[in-house]
Structure formats: structure tokens, C-alpha cells
Amino acid sequence: MDVSIIQQVKIQARVLVPLVKALQTELGEERANALVRTALGAIYRRYGEEFWRGKNEKNLGRAMSDELAAYARDDALDYRVIEQSQDAFAFDVTACRYAEFYKELGEPELGFLLVCSADFDLADGFGPNVKLARTQTIMQGASHCDFRYKRSRSVAEQ
Numbered sequence: 001m002d003v004s005i006i007q008q009v010k011i012q013a014r015v016l017v018p019l020v021k022a023l024q025t026e027l028g029e030e031r032a033n034a035l036v037r038t039a040l041g042a043i044y045r046r047y048g049e050e051f052w053r054g055k056n057e058k059n060l061g062r063a064m065s066d067e068l069a070a071y072a073r074d075d076a077l078d079y080r081v082i083e084q085s086q087d088a089f090a091f092d093v094t095a096c097r098y099a100e101f102y103k104e105l106g107e108p109e110l111g112f113l114l115v116c117s118a119d120f121d122l123a124d125g126f127g128p129n130v131k132l133a134r135t136q137t138i139m140q141g142a143s144h145c146d147f148r149y150k151r152s153r154s155v156a157e158q
Helices: 005-027 029-055 060-072 097-105 108-116 118-124
Strands: 077-084 088-096 130-133 145-151
Touching: 005 029, 005 060, 005 097, 005 108, 029 060, 029 108, 029 118, 060 077, 060 088, 060 145, 088 097, 097 108, 108 118, 118 130
Parallel strands: none
Antiparallel strands: 077 088, 088 145, 130 145
16 A cells, blocks of 8 residues: 555644644643654654665755655645756745645644654755755745755765
8 A cells, every 4th residue: 555645644643643742741842842853853864864775866856856756746735846956956835735734733833843844854864965954834834835955065076
């Protein structure tokens, strides 16, 4: 069974939202959120490492385009690509069903914690020379999400 990422997020939310809310009640929001970020961060970094190894792709733009398509599957995202090259992949998400889902639950802040925060951990798994910059998200009320992946090259690679 091939389940899209948006469907996985909806299934996981049934367990994670009540769990995180219980942790927040017991430990306080700041401590609970830090604990959740640490636990999930390690998982997403590992996903990023596995993705990058499995792609075996030297072209960052091509590799990230495939990854974005997986997250956009089942009409989960509307986006426009700004730049796609050997060492860069930049895009804006203009509509996000992940954000809509968490807003319908009345939990956009948990959506940011459980979904959007994972983007940086996932990118960390791509290696030390790939960096993600993002200044805003729809989940936090912005008009769009601005993803900017860049790869720096060592002197030996140039």
C-alpha cells in the first residue's frame, strides 16, 4: 500500500496531537515542544540521509524536485519553482493542504511543530553542504512558504 505523505500526516495527527497536548499539559508548552522537536528531528534527519543516499543524484535541483513532488502528491501543495539548478532549488508553496488540515483541527501551532519544523531536520540529513532557508509559512499565517535550498561546494569540487 502506497500512502501519500498528506495521508500519513493525517493518520499520525490522530495520535500525535493528543499526545503533544498531554505533554504540554504535564510539562509545559516550551519543554514539551522542545522534547517533541528533538525526538522527531532525529527521525527526519535519518529520513533525509536515506533519501539523499537513495537518490544518488549530483544535481540538487533535480533531487529536490522529486522530493517536492512526493510532498505535493494528492493535491497536497500548490507551488511554483523559482530556481532549479545543480546547486540550488528554490520554490514557493502558494497553497498548503497540510496547513488547511491543521487549521480545521484548530491546531495550526501543532501543525507547525509536527510538519513545518521537520523541513530543517530533513534538510540536515542531506549533508553539511546543503542548507535550507525559509522565512515564513502558510501554517503560521503567511501568504506563502518560501523554501530556498542551496549547496555550497568545497574547493575540491569546484
